[in-house]
Amino acid sequence: MxxxxxxxxxxxxxxxxxxxxxxxxxxxxxxxxxxxxxxxxxxxxxxxxxxxxxxxxxxxxxxxxxxxxxxxxxxxxxxxxxxxxxxxxxxxxxxxxxxxxxxxxxxxxxxxxxxxxxxxxxxxxxxxxxxxxxxxxxxxxxxxxxxxxxxxxxxxxxxxxxxxxxxxxxxxxxxxxxxxxxxxxxxxxxxxxxxxxxxxxxxxxxxxxxxxxxxxxxxxxxxxxxxxxxxxxxxxxxxxxxxxxxxxxxxxxxxxxxxxxxxxxxxxxxxxxxxxxxxSDDQGLVLPPTIAPEQVVIVPIWQADTQEKVLDYAEDIAEDLEAAGVRVELDARDERNPGFKFNEWELKGVPVRFEIGPNEVDDGVVTAVHRPDGESVELDRENIAEAVEEQFDEVYAKLYAAAEENLEANVREASARNEILGTIGQHGGYVKAPWCGDEDCEDEIKDQIAAEIVMVPLNDEDAEIHDGEDCAVCGDDAEETAYFAKSY
Amino acid sequence: MxxxxxxxxxxxxxxxxxxxxxxxxxxxxxxxxxxxxxxxxxxxxxxxxxxxxxxxxxxxxxxxxxxxxxxxxxxxxxxxxxxxxxxxxxxxxxxxxxxxxxxxxxxxxxxxxxxxxxxxxxxxxxxxxxxxxxxxxxxxxxxxxxxxxxxxxxxxxxxxxxxxxxxxxxxxxxxxxxxxxxxxxxxxxxxxxxxxxxxxxxxxxxxxxxxxxxxxxxxxxxxxxxxxxxxxxxxxxxxxxxxxxxxxxxxxxxxxxxxxxxxxxxxxxxxxxxxxxxxSDDQGLVLPPTIAPEQVVIVPIWQADTQEKVLDYAEDIAEDLEAAGVRVELDARDERNPGFKFNEWELKGVPVRFEIGPNEVDDGVVTAVHRPDGESVELDRENIAEAVEEQFDEVYAKLYAAAEENLEANVREASARNEILGTIGQHGGYVKAPWCGDEDCEDEIKDQIAAEIVMVPLNDEDAEIHDGEDCAVCGDDAEETAYFAKSY
CATH class of the missing domain: 3.30.930.10 (Bira Bifunctional Protein; Domain 2)
Structure with a gap:
């Protein structure tokens, strides 16, 4: 292999x-x-x-x-x-x-x-x-x-x-x-x-x-x-x-x-x-910059005649970042080409990649690429440490937003047994339903699709869902709002 | 109790x-x-x-x-x-x-x-x-x-x-x-x-x-x-x-x-x-300032009419120390007298105690007392954070010196079986002796006084002790210098 x-x-x-x-x-x-x-x-x-x-x-x-x-x-x-x-x-x-x-x-x-x-x-x-x-x-x-x-x-x-x-x-x-x-x-x-x-x-x-x-x-x-x-x-x-x-x-x-x-x-x-x-995605691990062991990987891109100037420039930047407390890795391996390195660091989940070739050196910039969406931005060499923190915030915000979108799109309501079964069967996610509080009603759902009640909201936050309603499963008076879902 | x-x-x-x-x-x-x-x-x-x-x-x-x-x-x-x-x-x-x-x-x-x-x-x-x-x-x-x-x-x-x-x-x-x-x-x-x-x-x-x-x-x-x-x-x-x-x-x-x-x-x-x-000693735990959870305990000493000024002064000092990264505890408990507090913090091993009464407030000083020897020095209120670091160094040096003195006084030499037994029996500590390398010779000592060979020096550091000598136990040619001691 x-x-x-x-x-x-x-x-x-x-x-x-x-x-x-x-x-x-x-x-x-x-x-x-x-x-x-x-x-x-x-x-x-x-x-x-x-x-x-x-x-x-x-x-x-x-x-x-x-x-x-x-x-x-x-x-x-x-x-x-x-x-x-x-x-x-x-x-x-x-x-x-x-x-x-x-x-x-x-x-x-x-x-x-x-x-x-x-x-x-x-x-x-x-x-x-x-x-x-x-x-x-x-x-x-x-x-x-x-x-x-x-x-x-x-x-x-x-x-x-x-x-x-x-x-x-x-x-x-x-x-x-x-x-x-x-x-x-x-x-x-x-x-x-x-x-x-x-x-x-x-x-x-x-x-x-x-x-x-x-x-x-x-x-x-x-x-x-x-x-x-x-x-x-x-x-x-x-x-x-x-x-x-x-x-x-x-x-x-x-x-x-x-x-x-x-x-x-x-x-x-x-x-x-x-x-x-x-x-994470089909390219491998994705990590928010808050927790990534390496927050930035620098991949220098050189030809024989530009190697020295590219490497010097990359090393300087790595030192600046390190001094500012950024967790940075300079991948200066000679035996691997940039494409291989891109893949390897994507697999490992490094949130920001710096690509530095002779053009970047001449222009006094770096090309920063976000993981996972590949968005690429040009950053000024000066104040690079500050600029990269902004990139971290952006990457974090993107990851959070995607997860939030998934959550918000996947909390649904149901008022009948078959609706609970159908909604979870089709979409997964959470289904909120009025519930009498009886374990038997949960069991009926569990037996059919292995979904269970993962929680009832604290402080009766979803009271409007069960107030005056009937249990979606048995039809008795509802006491709580149950969140049904399949779970790990 | x-x-x-x-x-x-x-x-x-x-x-x-x-x-x-x-x-x-x-x-x-x-x-x-x-x-x-x-x-x-x-x-x-x-x-x-x-x-x-x-x-x-x-x-x-x-x-x-x-x-x-x-x-x-x-x-x-x-x-x-x-x-x-x-x-x-x-x-x-x-x-x-x-x-x-x-x-x-x-x-x-x-x-x-x-x-x-x-x-x-x-x-x-x-x-x-x-x-x-x-x-x-x-x-x-x-x-x-x-x-x-x-x-x-x-x-x-x-x-x-x-x-x-x-x-x-x-x-x-x-x-x-x-x-x-x-x-x-x-x-x-x-x-x-x-x-x-x-x-x-x-x-x-x-x-x-x-x-x-x-x-x-x-x-x-x-x-x-x-x-x-x-x-x-x-x-x-x-x-x-x-x-x-x-x-x-x-x-x-x-x-x-x-x-x-x-x-x-x-x-x-x-x-x-x-x-x-x-x-540690008969008053309790003793800790070097490097590792003590509280490096300084401040014990304010007041009468009803001086309580406020003493406490204010003590709190100010505690804040200064904390800001400088010193681990400090202000013991302002009303239900305990200073003598009780002294004993309690000595038991717990706090290396430096600050005693602050109305006189210290008036003079702009603190009285610092070292654990374990009770040495007491007056420190200027100004630059208190710097001054306390010096006290930490002094306390550390005293603890180290005492341990070093114990070690140096208790490495002895022996060239015969009975000398090993007698020296360890009387003084404890280490006895260096020429040794043939045979486990049986260690067993002879072990059987008598439960002392064993705890080490042989690295890099033949004690070569002069065994070079050309006979094993202190069996009399065969010595190959190494053995450190005999009782051990935990």
């Missing part, structure tokens, strides 16, 4: 989204599949991990600005701890990887590889909290978790082990905990909208689809180009159920003993999957 | 080092022990984790400046992979935690929770490397690993799960790989000497104590105040054994197929243990 063939994406995003996605992930050097016998695991390569580091840096900064401290809890959870909160054990039981032996000895009690850490964090928070003065308490950990789901591997979207952060907080009151839940949901929204160029919807999960043991599960949902929704980050108000199960209580000012109100919230490398899926 | 009693350290560093260490770790809020049934595991609390983050930030920066990229490999390793490098399987077999079940199903092949990742990283590097143009290849991961050792838990020093980084590289030549091995060893040395205020020795492990499968294991060793040595970071030249076991080969310029030369190198949160153990 020649290098050229290896470089190209052969699948079509539009017609074979799944295969295309897998190809982009591998050919752009983001991840490989795990070893034989370990389906569901992936190896995150440096170019993929660098994207995750950018997401970490952004969120970690936001968390720390808002009172969160990082900590680290054990990888394993004793089975008896998992069992203390009955919803947790029921919710995760079928998905747990179990450690049964340490060295040559069988363990007395088997240990769960953490599927999430509420049941080991809550008992420690219980030790740390005595009085109302110790609240709010906010800890977060960046960690890997394991959920033994037997589905097809989809790198970053669906893997048995995944990287995430999980935040856990305790508060005096329901209001304090609810504010926390919303603060974290907003930070997730901001990651998507301000860093990843992906507009999201916010909502709550239906009762039967909440995090096990939670009072309320809220989520941001992102619509992928294939019409499926991704649960892109979740923030749970846990009520007092975990506090009661793990004796997380505090003494009030009046010396009463009260259970704390707790929250947990998590965002995983699924965000990376959404990023790749949303913007 | 009153707050005052809880705050104080009750054990003596000099007489009960182990108990004192455990008390400092817990009372300074660095870590708790794991849950029942999980001896060997700890919970790293925010104040402890912040120190680990500082170590990460420093090393990660150094790595990235020298060509290393981060990646992430699966938490689990199939048993058959571990078995491919026979030394690895023999070396780690008794220490592996095994996952045998996923959900309700027994796995076909059991999976090791990684004790170290050579056996899963090497086969992927083998896929990524084809020609000499792909080399050197350098990846690092920050991860947790598990080694099921049945010894007493000592937070950060000895835990079944620990956090570390593991770097893995591949090179064309032995020289390239050896340079890499030394580069990483130097970066570890620099972490200890320039950030943690701990001088270290560099050396190689004896043949029988190498990393399983390695050609050469090098390490930095730090001497603790109780006379025991800590293996504080290791850097392995692996030769071509891993490359051969995992088909990590490359095509040379002459189109030959050659196995790569590989290295691996790791530093764990044991560095945190060494930091706590080296500098």
């Amino acid at each position: 020649s290098d050229e063939q290896e470089l190209g994406i052969t699948e079509s995003k539009q017609y074979n989204t799944g295969e295309w996605y897998a190809e982009v992930v591998q050919k752009a050097g983001l991840a490989n599949y795990g070893p034989e016998g370990m389906s569901g695991f992936i190896v995150t390569r440096p170019r993929g991990y660098a994207l995750w580091e950018s997401i970490q840096n952004y969120l970690d900064g936001e968390f720390k600005k808002t009172g969160v401290q990082n900590a680290y809890f054990p990888l394993f959870i004793p089975e008896s701890y998992l069992e203390r909160e009955k919803d947790i054990v029921e919710g995760f039981d079928p998905e747990v990887a179990w450690v049964t032996h340490g060295g040559h000895e069988e363990l007395e009690e088997r240990l769960a590889v953490r599927p999430t850490s509420e049941s080991i964090i809550a008992p420690y928070m219980a030790q740390w909290v005595r009085s109302h003065r110790d609240l709010p308490l906010r800890v977060n950990q960046w960690a890997s978790v394991v959920r033994w789901e037997a589905t097809e591997t989809k790198p970053f979207f669906r893997t048995k082990e995944f990287l995430w952060q999980e935040g856990h907080t305790a508060h005096e009151t329901r209001d304090g905990a609810w504010d926390e839940t919303m603060t974290r949901l907003s930070q997730y929204q901001s990651l998507y909208e301000d860093v990843l160029a992906i507009p999201v919807l916010r909502g709550a999960k239906p009762e039967h689809d909440k995090f096990p043991g939670a009072d309320t599960t809220t989520a941001v949902e992102a619509l992928m180009p294939d019409g499926k929704s991704v649960q892109a980050g979740t923030s749970h108000y846990l009520g007092t159920s975990f506090a009661e199960a793990f004796d997380l209580t505090y003494t009030t000012e009046g010396e009463d003993e009260e259970p704390a109100h707790t929250t947990s919230w998590g965002l995983s490398w699924r965000s990376l999957g959404a990023l790749i899926m949303t913007h | 009153s707050d005052e009693q809880e705050l104080g350290i009750t054990e003596s560093k000099q007489y009960n080092t182990g108990e004192w260490y455990a008390e400092v770790v817990q009372k300074a809020g660095l870590a708790n022990y794991g849950p029942e049934g999980m001896s060997g595991f700890i919970v790293t609390r925010p104040r402890g984790y912040a120190l680990w983050e500082s170590i990460q930030n420093y090393l990660d920066g150094e790595f990235k400046k020298t060509g290393v990229q981060n990646a992430y490999f699966p938490l689990f390793i199939p048993e058959s992979y571990l078995e491919r490098e026979k030394d690895i399987v023999e070396g780690f077999d008794p220490e592996v935690a095994w996952v045998t079940h996923g959900g309700h199903e027994e796995l076909e092949e059991r999976l090791a929770v990684r004790p170290t990742s050579e056996s899963i990283i090497a086969p992927y590097m083998a896929q990524w490397v084809r020609s000499h143009r792909d080399l050197p290849l350098r990846v690092n991961q920050w991860a947790s690993v598990v080694r099921w050792e049945a010894t007493e838990t000592k937070p950060f020093f000895r835990t079944k799960e620990f956090l570390w980084q593991e770097g893995h590289t591949a090179h064309e030549t032995r020289d390239g790989a050896w340079d890499e091995t030394m580069t990483r060893l130097s970066q570890y040395q620099s972490l200890y000497e320039d950030v943690l205020a701990i001088p270290v020795l560099r050396g190689a492990k004896p043949e029988h104590d190498k990393f399983p499968g390695a050609d050469t294991t090098t390490a930095v060793e730090a001497l603790m105040p109780d006379g025991k040595s800590v293996q504080a970071g290791t850097s392995h030249y692996l030769g071509t054994s891993f490359a051969e076991a995992f088909d990590l080969t490359y095509t040379t310029e002459g189109e030959d197929e050659e196995p790569a030369h590989t290295t691996s190198w790791g530093l764990s949160w044991r560095s945190l243990g060494a930091l706590i153990m080296t500098h």
Whole structure:
């Protein structure tokens, strides 16, 4: 297989989204599949991990600005701890990887590889909290978790082990905990909208689809180009159920003993999957400049007699950009022609390409080309660092606008069962419909087209849709507006 | 138990080092022990984790400046992979935690929770490397690993799960790989000497104590105040054994197929243990300003009639320091008196305390007190940010000097078996002695006083000690200079 063939994406995003996605992930050097016998695991390569580091840096900064401290809890959870909160054990039981032996000895009690850490964090928070003065308490950990789901591997979207952060907080009151839940949901929204160029919807999960043991599960949902929704980050108000199960209580000012109100919230490398899926195309990866490891690649174009002047000029520009904090790569490889380089850096998702030949040198300009639409603009050599920041803003705005257009065009309404089925079947996307709140009505849709209720809006935002209406499925009185969609 | 009693350290560093260490770790809020049934595991609390983050930030920066990229490999390793490098399987077999079940199903092949990742990283590097143009290849991961050792838990020093980084590289030549091995060893040395205020020795492990499968294991060793040595970071030249076991080969310029030369190198949160153990005292934690989460604590001292002017002055100073990038905490709590605050912040290891009363306000000064020696200096209010940086340098220099003095006073020489035993028995520390290279001679010492050969100097630095001499234990010709010591 020649290098050229290896470089190209052969699948079509539009017609074979799944295969295309897998190809982009591998050919752009983001991840490989795990070893034989370990389906569901992936190896995150440096170019993929660098994207995750950018997401970490952004969120970690936001968390720390808002009172969160990082900590680290054990990888394993004793089975008896998992069992203390009955919803947790029921919710995760079928998905747990179990450690049964340490060295040559069988363990007395088997240990769960953490599927999430509420049941080991809550008992420690219980030790740390005595009085109302110790609240709010906010800890977060960046960690890997394991959920033994037997589905097809989809790198970053669906893997048995995944990287995430999980935040856990305790508060005096329901209001304090609810504010926390919303603060974290907003930070997730901001990651998507301000860093990843992906507009999201916010909502709550239906009762039967909440995090096990939670009072309320809220989520941001992102619509992928294939019409499926991704649960892109979740923030749970846990009520007092975990506090009661793990004796997380505090003494009030009046010396009463009260259970704390707790929250947990998590965002995983699924965000990376959404990023790749949303913007990339049949040429490969597309990244917004906010997160691209290289924001600009400079491709010099020379003949033997112009090589020196072109290279000197290109090096100068690279230095200027670097000094201004721009992440720039000068591709001065002699053994590759410009066309090859264009393809390679397009595949890798560099948002802005500078083409510099002898004409550019003579005119004191550079030709800047946007990824993905190929728009080309001439920039003055002077103030190049400022000019390129404007190009970044433009590229970002284009990516965001395209994703927003897709989202806005794909939220539809329906008032009857067949309308829900037909609309999702034909267009994908979200269908808003009045709903009685009964899981059976969701099941009827799920059984037919594998679409489910991915959220109901918070704060009754879509009240006009269900007020005085009948459930689109069963015809009973509607209580909520349900967003039906197929989902990842 | 009153707050005052809880705050104080009750054990003596000099007489009960182990108990004192455990008390400092817990009372300074660095870590708790794991849950029942999980001896060997700890919970790293925010104040402890912040120190680990500082170590990460420093090393990660150094790595990235020298060509290393981060990646992430699966938490689990199939048993058959571990078995491919026979030394690895023999070396780690008794220490592996095994996952045998996923959900309700027994796995076909059991999976090791990684004790170290050579056996899963090497086969992927083998896929990524084809020609000499792909080399050197350098990846690092920050991860947790598990080694099921049945010894007493000592937070950060000895835990079944620990956090570390593991770097893995591949090179064309032995020289390239050896340079890499030394580069990483130097970066570890620099972490200890320039950030943690701990001088270290560099050396190689004896043949029988190498990393399983390695050609050469090098390490930095730090001497603790109780006379025991800590293996504080290791850097392995692996030769071509891993490359051969995992088909990590490359095509040379002459189109030959050659196995790569590989290295691996790791530093764990044991560095945190060494930091706590080296500098802390009977008042609690002591931290160098380089790494302290709070570098300065301001304790205002007021009466009712001076409260406002003292607080205003203190707040102004806190703002100035913050603006200059100093990590400062103003402890303006009304319900605690200054003496209580002094004790609390000493326990927590803040390197510089500012005491500000009405006199300081009137004179336009602050009183700065160093931790740990209590030296007090008056600083001008003007240029306070510059002045405090000088204080940081002084505190750092004092901590380093004390550690260096301890090290220099505790490297002794011996030329006979009983001299080795007597010297270590009486003083602890290192004893340099000529050695034939035979493990049996080390065993004789080990059996008597549990001291071992922690290193032999690199580059034959101590050649004068063994040249023409006899092994201090058996009397045969000496080949090397061995450093005997008790170790953590």
